[in-house]
Amino acid sequence: MASVRSLARVAAIGGVVVLSSGYYFKLRIQDNIKQSEYFKESLKILRSHRGVAHLMGEPIRDGSLDLGDSANNFCTGKEAKFQVPVKGSKLSGTLYLFASRPDYGLQWNVDRLELGLKDEPDKRILLHNSNQQTVID
Template structure:
């Protein structure tokens, strides 16, 4: 084989590898975003009037950092740090969820909101009750 042919094979192989990696990354992100603990967390955020007021609508989530030690999921516990963006501000939602058995539904235990530029986390959900509002944040 000539060097030119080997070079073409290497380039096509690299392109195929990059496309495959991108597809896998997107598939993993979609699987996480479709999980009940993720959907429930985002629903809690979008239904919290103080958070919606501070962030602005629409509130969108961004890709999770798959390499972050703050994102841990197994069959019984899920701890997520979800980057979010509203029309006014952006930040991070931290969520803790659990279940006792894999046949049970996920229970969201706590949801905290941290706005970009702020070093404080405000609990917007604790168990089944609203714990506090986000009005404490400086706009």
């Protein structure tokens, strides 16, 4: 019969393995999202926007996605919606990303990008709207 000490050791090792595996898979999922064409294009639009760069300060960095918030952070294969935390040297906020594609295997389109700043949570800046090609800088 196994001693209580041996069982506790096995349980502790098992717990570490489970937690490590969960963290590893979370990082892999985030990395896959951040490597997607719509995500890269969205950050390119954000960082190249002169007004945002001046307002937030450079460099503008993206943070970790809240993958537990499946209502605001998801990708169905044809539609993607994410709330990306972003931070500049002066201000931080959230990039609201909306992307879609007509069918699986086709190219993604960034449909809409909005920026919400932390100091004004009830307002958003429209950065990109695929229905309007140009947005005021």
